[in-house]
Amino acid sequence: MTGAIAEVVGVRVEAPGGALLDHVDLTVLPGEVLGVVGESGSGKTTLALALLGETPPGTRATAGRVTVAGTPMLHVTPAERRQHLGRIVAYVPQDPVLALNPAMRVGRQVAEVARAHHDRRDETIDTRAMRALRRAELPGDPSFLRRWPHQISGGQQQRVTLAQAVVNEPRLLVLDEPTTGLDVITQADLLAQLRRLRDEAGCGILYVTHDIAAVAGIADRLAVLYAGRVVEEGPTSTLLSQPRHPYTAALIDAVPDPRRARGSAGLPGVVPPVGARPSGCSFAPRCGLVERLCLDAPPPPAHVGTQHRVACLNSERTGSVVVSAPTVRRVSTPSPRTSPSPANTLLVVEDLHAVHRTRRRQVVAAAGISFSLDRDECVALLGASGSGKSTIARCIVGLHRPTAGTVRLGGTILGRSVRHRRRDQRRRIQLVPQNPADTLDPSRTVGEQVARPARILRRRSARQAVAEAVELLDQVRLPTAVAARRPGELSGGERQRVALARALAARPEVLVCDEITSALDVSVQAVVLDLLADLRTELGLAMVFISHDLGVVASVADRVAVLADGRVCETGPTREVLESPRTPVARQLVHAAPRLPYRDVADATSVS
Amino acid sequence: MRRLSRALGPAGGAGALAVVVILALALVGPFVAPHGAAERVGAAFVAPTSEAWLGTDQLGRDVLSRLLHGGRSMLLLSCAALGLAYLVGGAIGLVAALAPGPVETALMRPLDVLLALPPFLVLAVLATGSGRGAVVIVAAVGLANIPGIARVVRTAALEVSVRGWVEAATARGERIAAIACREILPNITKPLLADAGVRITTAISLVGTANFLGLGLQPPLADWGLMIAENRSGLLLQPWAVLAPALCIAVLAVGVNVTADALTQPGRRYGGTPAAIEGGRQ
């Protein structure tokens, strides 16, 4: 392709166990945003680094070439590469808190990058820095320039890294998951700003992310990365409305959408890790359309339309057949509830006040929160990240002592702390914690951990508890052999399912789920949400579901309570609140949420 | 065995070997020594002969025999002191981590002051207050290590105590002791081991120093630290009486430190699973 700013041709990056990237071909045109979408283990970070001529420590680029603005980036001397970095290709890192030098003032941080590529006596360095800050929409007054990184907000920190990247007017910007950790509103701002930046500066942008919904609104073209290969590439609109690779189709389908209240179909299994990849198509083990030919060799990419390439032997069938993987899609339309009925009420939180203390500051997590939960009902607490939602969850289960307010279960007021609750009260409410990385004890087997609640809370014998644990693992769709493993051997999605099984071992009536899918890939998240829906219908569980993600909330909750400043600012049936929010806070949250723009088209063809 | 040698690397392997040799020397030594520890075999400060391989000391005792007898005391005192310190310091650290607020302050504040005191001062004060001897050494070395251990344990336990599995245990109402032993202790062994290497080295050093200065064990007992102190006057005449115990202490201390250092190295980065490069699977 002529006129390309960046070209990646046949790149292969090898680690000791196998290839992280293989046969990767991509181009970025001037003034274009190319979105690279991939889940964990897809090789997307390696690809972003490759454009900067870098490979992760311990790995090597063994084939192919990367050129940016006609300059080769791989296989050049470090000195040559340094000349190009920050000048013709610039990098915007993932986490601005870690990426800024804590011992350098904000203005200096930007000027330092300009200085790296200009003579130090060059008087334009400061004006360049000022222009970059303006372009990143940061105040250019001296008092701002003199701030230290810890003195500005998270959004501003991200903008400073953006200013650093554009200060030398590079031809290509490489963004590595730039919105991770930002709340939806800041994220929406940043995306809007990126759009303006591309229009003004005319540079090409390579945007690497796991969040297909976020990138869909900004990318001109999308490339989908799976197990180190580009499986599909094409214009954003075509790719989203007519995905031709089964993986792409499943990925799009797995994205929960605030406007569609239905169970999303997931993709079972995980990306095969490096070193354990099949000789044929890497997606074959998880594919619903797999044939014998798929197992022989990786399918070569083939054009299926203008600029639309797919690496799948069955790409014609993907569009016509229902794209879902072997799971049965569930359309669980939550029964609409108009108002909570007092006779059926199970859990009541009344005027809860709680303060979350970190080392330096206090966050008011709850300043008078009230809501109730019926039997069989799922109420979602929706609020921005970092607003102290977890503290509310911990208050409900008695791990955090509220400063005021009560939690009532079946009419009885519960003690403020676990120590003041009776065993049966502890049994009836169970918490599923947030982070799959630490929800399970790494030094004990899964079976032991799932068995424990039955022993402590239901006084079962050790034998009985273990037998129940095995059943529970089966109930959360895990092979029973998992019982003998330790958490370190499981994937994030599997660990979250074990955590669910552990909570269920207590035979609870209320499940408090604290952001249980926020650290998972969308395809895995969809599987977990699906499982939750099943468990609710099978066991008749009531659920408090805490999340910042509107899409997730829409697909699980009957009712939603929107939190802002420690209060419930709006509450009502999920669909009603998400479709026509009444309060400004809720409206802002709903509008900032990224969503797939072409979904309506896709829906028309695939949903009956 | 192979895994261990890979974890140690060449330097760590040499260190570990040195430690094993010295340990064997100290533990088996008294049974194979040709003479008793206090037995005079000839004139003072006689240079090495075929009879006394390392010569004699200032009282005409066989240096080799005293060397073989003299390692035990240092090892025993160091072990006793550290054992005591880990019991007390570990308990304080765990309690402080699990009972935040006034209990924690009451436990940790005094320890912070103690932590700022040089270990030698603790020894000096205790030895003045209650006289010299083995008990004082154990008490002083133990006391000097308690604040550091309590801190390390508390920091590690605090970090673990906010993890999901500990919260889950708390939420199902497990007793504090059960949480400490079942959920926390098994998961803080790594930082504790990393810290223990340096502690063993400094404990050996401090025990040796106390004996050398005459604040601990008293002559005619055989002890490497004491041997160096009593024979220094003859350094020119019969250097082996001083150098042999000095080398033993040096090899032991350096060996322990090198081994611990090798064991706590983060390992060859990215030598392991390629999955780590892509940020693991989650």
Place this chain on the structure above:
Amino acid sequence: MPRDPLLTAGPGRHHPFLMLCIRRSLAGIAATCAVSLLVFVGTDLLPGDAADVILTRSASSGGGTPEQLAALRAELGLDVPWPQRYLGWIGGLLQGDLGSSLVSGRSVTDVIGSRLGNTLVLAGTATVLLVPVAVGLGLWSGIRQGRPGDRVVSGVAVAAQALPEFVAATLLIAVFALIAGLLPAVSLVPPGTSPLARPEILVLPVLSLLSVMAGQSIRMVRARTSEVVRADFVRVARLHGIPERRVVWRYVVPNALGPALQLLAGSISWLVGGIVVVEQVFAYPGISHELVQAIISRDVPVVQALAFAMAVCTLAIYTLADLLVVALVPKLRTGG
């Protein structure tokens, strides 16, 4: 957050740094009081008091009758309750009265006065050399982590750190005095002269102290440095094409230095023990001879005075290092 008055420059600005200085200094004073109590309690309250000691000493036959003991206790003021005695001791300290020796009857000021200078010369020389060596080599090897230069420095540091001072000193004497014959094996200073008049006698004592202290401080500085080198902002700086030299001086060093200095204070507190040992080994005329003798003869006032003085020095060093760190780390300095 952006309009926080603490952060913006202006006439109404507070002084978080000044406040911190005051707070840390107050904490230092509180710790000093606590230490004085520990020293007093440790030396005075355990079984056997000064009267026992004196009587056992003077009357080698029998140790004195209970009446003599009571009389002596009254004379020494040991019959009053300990809090009162503690306050009396503190009061004396504040007026510069360190008490007097039970053994010789001389005032403690007299006993140590002439020798304190020698000890300070030794300690000062070691400290002045330690800081640049530890910071310099620690930074250097932390930056080139894993390369041959670092391996040599770290290897030597690991070995040197492990050696007790008396062993290091003995080995150094064996090499430099016995085998090479270059330097004196003992460091005698004629009364009335300064050790600085004969610098060669300082070489081995200082080297013994340094070998041990530098070992541990180099390792600590290196550990902190290599942590910074692996930090995201250093990696990103390189990805911005910032030259390596600049990355080291503007990104690595400023972030490694502050915490490194704090760690160094810990090393210097080790010096207190080390210096006593080294003075003994080299027969150097500092305070340690008196201190060790006082401990052995349980001469409580002398030990109390010396231990307290050493503790105060250590606490002062810690406080100073704390303040230095606050001054060097923007996040702490601005109270963020």
